[in-house]
Amino acid sequence: MTLTSAEPLRATSRRGGFARSPAADRLTRFAVIAVTVLALIYILLPVYWMVKSSFQTSFDIRAQPPHWIPREITFQAYKDMGYIIPIWRYILNSIYVSAAAALLATLIGASAAYVLARFRFPLMTLFLVMILATQLIPPITRAFPIYSAIQAAGLLNSYTGIIIAYAGFSLPFSVMLLRGYFMNNCPPDLEEAALVDGCTYFSAFWRIILPISLPGLAAVTIFTFLNAWNDFLWASLLLSQGEMKTVQVGIGDFSAEGGGGRYINLVMAACVTATIPALIMFLFVQRWLVSGLTAGSVK
Amino acid sequence: MATISLRNVRKKYGGFLAVPDLSLEVQHGEFVILVGPSGCGKSTLLRMLAGLESVTGGEIAIDGEVVNDRMPRQRDIAMVFQSYALYPHMTVAQNMGFSLKLDGRSKAEIAERVQEAAEILALDKLLDRKPAQLSGGQRQRVAMGRSIVRDPKVFLFDEPLSNLDAKLRVQMRAEIKSLHNRLKTTIVYVTHDQVEAMTMADRIVVMNAGQIEQVGTPLELYDRPRSRFVAEFLGSPAMNMLPGTLGGEGGATALRMEDGTTVPIPGVGIEAPAGREVVMGVRPENLSLARGGEGVEAVIDVVEPTGSHTLLIGRIGPHAVTCEIAGRVPVASGSRVRLAADPAALHFFDGESGARIEVRPLVAAE
Amino acid sequence: MERQKRLFCYLMVAPAVIFTFVLGLLPMITSLGWSFLEYDLIRVQQTGTPFVGLENYKEVLSDGRFVRSITNTFLMTGLVIAFAISLGLVLAHVMHSNYRGRAIVRVLICAPWFVPPVVAAAIWMWLLNTDRSPINALLMDMGLIDSNIRFLTDSSTWGPFSVPLLSVTAVRAWNGLPFIVIFILAGLQSIPRDLYEAADVDGGNLWHKFRYVTLPLLKPVLGVLIMLLLITGIGHFEINYIMTGGGPQDLTNVMAVYSYLQAFNFFRFDLASAAGGVILVLTGIICALYIRGQLKNRDDR
Numbered sequence: 001m002t003l004t005s006a007e008p009l010r011a012t013s014r015r016g017g018f019a020r021s022p023a024a025d026r027l028t029r030f031a032v033i034a035v036t037v038l039a040l041i042y043i044l045l046p047v048y049w050m051v052k053s054s055f056q057t058s059f060d061i062r063a064q065p066p067h068w069i070p071r072e073i074t075f076q077a078y079k080d081m082g083y084i085i086p087i088w089r090y091i092l093n094s095i096y097v098s099a100a101a102a103l104l105a106t107l108i109g110a111s112a113a114y115v116l117a118r119f120r121f122p123l124m125t126l127f128l129v130m131i132l133a134t135q136l137i138p139p140i141t142r143a144f145p146i147y148s149a150i151q152a153a154g155l156l157n158s159y160t161g162i163i164i165a166y167a168g169f170s171l172p173f174s175v176m177l178l179r180g181y182f183m184n185n186c187p188p189d190l191e192e193a194a195l196v197d198g199c200t201y202f203s204a205f206w207r208i209i210l211p212i213s214l215p216g217l218a219a220v221t222i223f224t225f226l227n228a229w230n231d232f233l234w235a236s237l238l239l240s241q242g243e244m245k246t247v248q249v250g251i252g253d254f255s256a257e258g259g260g261g262r263y264i265n266l267v268m269a270a271c272v273t274a275t276i277p278a279l280i281m282f283l284f285v286q287r288w289l290v291s292g293l294t295a296g297s298v299k
Numbered sequence: 300m301a302t303i304s305l306r307n308v309r310k311k312y313g314g315f316l317a318v319p320d321l322s323l324e325v326q327h328g329e330f331v332i333l334v335g336p337s338g339c340g341k342s343t344l345l346r347m348l349a350g351l352e353s354v355t356g357g358e359i360a361i362d363g364e365v366v367n368d369r370m371p372r373q374r375d376i377a378m379v380f381q382s383y384a385l386y387p388h389m390t391v392a393q394n395m396g397f398s399l400k401l402d403g404r405s406k407a408e409i410a411e412r413v414q415e416a417a418e419i420l421a422l423d424k425l426l427d428r429k430p431a432q433l434s435g436g437q438r439q440r441v442a443m444g445r446s447i448v449r450d451p452k453v454f455l456f457d458e459p460l461s462n463l464d465a466k467l468r469v470q471m472r473a474e475i476k477s478l479h480n481r482l483k484t485t486i487v488y489v490t491h492d493q494v495e496a497m498t499m500a501d502r503i504v505v506m507n508a509g510q511i512e513q514v515g516t517p518l519e520l521y522d523r524p525r526s527r528f529v530a531e532f533l534g535s536p537a538m539n540m541l542p543g544t545l546g547g548e549g550g551a552t553a554l555r556m557e558d559g560t561t562v563p564i565p566g567v568g569i570e571a572p573a574g575r576e577v578v579m580g581v582r583p584e585n586l587s588l589a590r591g592g593e594g595v596e597a598v599i600d601v602v603e604p605t606g607s608h609t610l611l612i613g614r615i616g617p618h619a620v621t622c623e624i625a626g627r628v629p630v631a632s633g634s635r636v637r638l639a640a641d642p643a644a645l646h647f648f649d650g651e652s653g654a655r656i657e658v659r660p661l662v663a664a665e
Numbered sequence: 666m667e668r669q670k671r672l673f674c675y676l677m678v679a680p681a682v683i684f685t686f687v688l689g690l691l692p693m694i695t696s697l698g699w700s701f702l703e704y705d706l707i708r709v710q711q712t713g714t715p716f717v718g719l720e721n722y723k724e725v726l727s728d729g730r731f732v733r734s735i736t737n738t739f740l741m742t743g744l745v746i747a748f749a750i751s752l753g754l755v756l757a758h759v760m761h762s763n764y765r766g767r768a769i770v771r772v773l774i775c776a777p778w779f780v781p782p783v784v785a786a787a788i789w790m791w792l793l794n795t796d797r798s799p800i801n802a803l804l805m806d807m808g809l810i811d812s813n814i815r816f817l818t819d820s821s822t823w824g825p826f827s828v829p830l831l832s833v834t835a836v837r838a839w840n841g842l843p844f845i846v847i848f849i850l851a852g853l854q855s856i857p858r859d860l861y862e863a864a865d866v867d868g869g870n871l872w873h874k875f876r877y878v879t880l881p882l883l884k885p886v887l888g889v890l891i892m893l894l895l896i897t898g899i900g901h902f903e904i905n906y907i908m909t910g911g912g913p914q915d916l917t918n919v920m921a922v923y924s925y926l927q928a929f930n931f932f933r934f935d936l937a938s939a940a941g942g943v944i945l946v947l948t949g950i951i952c953a954l955y956i957r958g959q960l961k962n963r964d965d966r
Contacts, residue, residue: 036759066799134685369666
């Protein structure tokens with residue numbers, strides 16, 4: 001981003017400078033704090049409600065009007081949730097599918113990102129634009145042909161099918177992030193030194209570039225893991241049967257009841273359980289979010 | 300040890316001709332320094348030698364074998380980078396031993412050779428550190444150690460000292476020089492610092508705009524620069540350049556500047572017709588204070604005593620001039636003095652092309 | 666040497682290129698192709714897939730439900746952008762300034778990010794359930810309403826607006842908020858501090874600093890952000906589908922949900938593809954406008 005900085009300041013000073021007014025600042029501060037408090041309530045209400053409900057008894061939870069604070073805290077829902085949803089199996093499915101897709105996408109993405117960051121070769125721009133533009137195609141406009149193709153390949157309701165699909169959907173994102181990462185964090189001197197030291201292009205990438213990029217690779221892997229973990233659309237299309245469902249589809253089956261269902265506290269316990277892995281992953285990449293997220297999109 | 304031959308080497312980046320046509324021979328065990336302003340193609344040349352850039356035309360041969368199509372790893376060369384390019388995830392020992400490991404040497408052999416190189420460079424206490432834990436000078440040494448360990452045919456240095464502070468730079472200069480005396484390996488060294496070139500090289504290659512301006516020993520280049528460019532590039536403070544027209548009685552015995560100032564040129568005959576546009580060059584240390592009506596008048600603007608020398612910075616006519624005099628002189632800034640030069644120390648260059656014009660002493664011309 | 670380098674480059678990008686082509690470009694083109702065919706999954710055995718030109722587009726565009734879904738798509742996307750960016754600007758400043766406990770506030774503001782959308786939808790559906798909503802109970806206690814708000818089922822409308830539309834919009838804004846806040850925060854961090862110090866010297870108050878320093882300098886970031894949100898908004902599917910399935914009476918139906926239902930409820934892949942085609946064209950127009958704006962900006966400099 002190039003910022004032409006002087007302009008706005010000049011524009012204001014032409015008006016003879018600002019009127020300094022502490023009262024106005026106090027008002028602004030108060031307004032900001034008020035908005036922030038309201039926003040935090042808006043943001044956290046669902047999270048609080050979910051956690052709270054998962055610790056309520058099935059009797060307490062159905063009280064009318066609803067109790068904002070549980071009368072009694074119980075872990076029963078967590079013990080019982082396995083009866084209505086094979087939640088642990090679903091979570092294992094989700095972990096397997098998401099981790100495999102994330103590793104695949106990061107590996108393929110890193111290879112492509114590296115040469116796209118470092119070398120110039122014919123068709124390079126075309127490849128780059130194609131990979132990045134794919135991100136902008138709305139998923140729904142691709143859903144039916146992909147569904148048909150995966151069905152035709154006999155991969156419907158198989159882990160392979162959905163792993164390939166997730167990896168493919170995450171690729172543009174990981175290429176974009178890793179390309180920025182390689183350009184900013186890996187001086188070309190390093191791989192040139194490696195080439196002189198006796199590496200081939202590939203071994204320079206494998207033995208030097210990848211090891212020194214581990215933080216970036218980890219962050220991208222976690223991002224793609226989160227994407228896959230959170231997905232509902234594709235999982236409901238491609239992996240909707242029996243034991244193999246992901247946790248999102250599993251919960252989706254029970255969520256339609258809007259709090260009226262008999263097992264709502266169990267569903268909420270399942271929801272909390274499905275959120276915890278995402279939360280852990282999120283805490284890992286948190287620090288990286290600001291720089292990483294905008295690396296490719298804002299110059 | 301190896302010879303290097305560059306024969307009609309060309310390099311094109313898209314439509315830009317970085318190196319139009321360049322030939323150079325480097326002898327066994329020679330220390331050759333490529334020097335020139337940034338963008339003159341010296342780094343490109345080094346990188347082509349290393350195999351990090353492809354060659355557009357011509358041939359590069361190491362020890363008689365054409366290496367144009369060989370990858371860097373197939374050329375048996377080692378390179379020290381400006382940024383040192385140490386692998387941050389490896390220890391000093393691993394950094395130094397990496398090439399041997401890739402070569403499939405045994406652990407014992409690697410350890411032994413790393414130890415040997417580390418002792419030469421006084422790195423033996425740092426072998427277990429990571430590059431991030433080292434000082435600038437230590438990193439520099441590790442980068443060199445990484446090269447020595449391999450015992451390659453050729454060492455390539457790409458501005459290795461430019462990231463060090465002035466004091467360390469002087470020290471490392473001496474170390475590299477003594478290392479070369481000891482190992483006798485062919486070295487090609489790139490720098491933009493003429494002092495490095497003058498102090499270390501067996502031969503200097505001065506480059507400008509992708510072409511070689513002149514090749515020779517440091518003192519050859521200093522004493523008989525073939526062009527105005529070389530003359531101005533080597534030496535500090537730089538050679539004084541006084542442009543003007545040749546004239547005077549009996550051919551070329553004076554230089555007339557555009558404001559009418561006339562500088563007499565005694566005792567020198569110039570193989571050029573009167574009226575030719577030339578640039579007269581004289582090194583600051585070849586100027587001296589003249590007595591009486593000799594020499595030419597100069598206005599001194601600044602006097603800089605350095606202790607051993609005194610620098611007088613002023614003007615002859617409209618042109619800036621610097622004069623370096625041994626010891627101390629009683630000259631105040633703002634004063635007018637007369638400067639004279641040993642005729643044998645004058646250099647003449649063509650006013651347009653900058654090419655050297657040969658002079659001969661006029662013996663007993665009177 | 667050059668050849669080796671080129672071979673290496675192609676080998677390295679090949680998997681990514683193949684993957685994105687097969688899962689990105691190819692299905693998009695296939696889908697566009699289907700939109701010109703008759704492709705009724707139920708009758709495909711008898712009729713095959715004959716070419717029908719623009720028939721599918723005529724059919725969906727004359728379908729009142731689809732037209733309604735186009736209006737809803739833009740309305741909801743616009744509301745999400747306006748609401749979430751205004752709120753995002755405030756929250757990004759809160760995340761940017763220094764105070765004790767900032768790290769915790771940062772994680773809290775990002776909460777919707779790590780709550781999976783399905784989970785979020787499940788909880789919001791409860792929070793917005795007419796009879797069981799704690800929000801209704803609260804409002805009732807405070808005496809602000811005398812009958813429960815039917816957040817997701819009230820079918821009365823005011824022009825294009827309705828309660829379910831606003832409710833779903835609020836959930837979508839909730840879901841997108843962390844991304845927006847972080848994006849703006851990245852923009853804030855790129856503004857040199859000395860500009861604010863200069864404004865201090867000039868005697869500006871907080872609002873002046875925002876209005877004359879932050880906002881103008883944030884413009885390029887906001888431009889990119891709005892474009893990204895427009896594109897993802899136009900194709901948005903998940904929350905609308907899970908929460909209401911487009912109902913009641915298509916009040917929250919959007920193009921992506923319409924397309925999905927055509928394909929998987931009515932097995933009309935052709936009409937679904939045509940609806941997808943409309944989404945694609947609109948996305949393309951936005952991208953083109955944006956790129957033109959970017960190029961024009963560059964020329965102006």
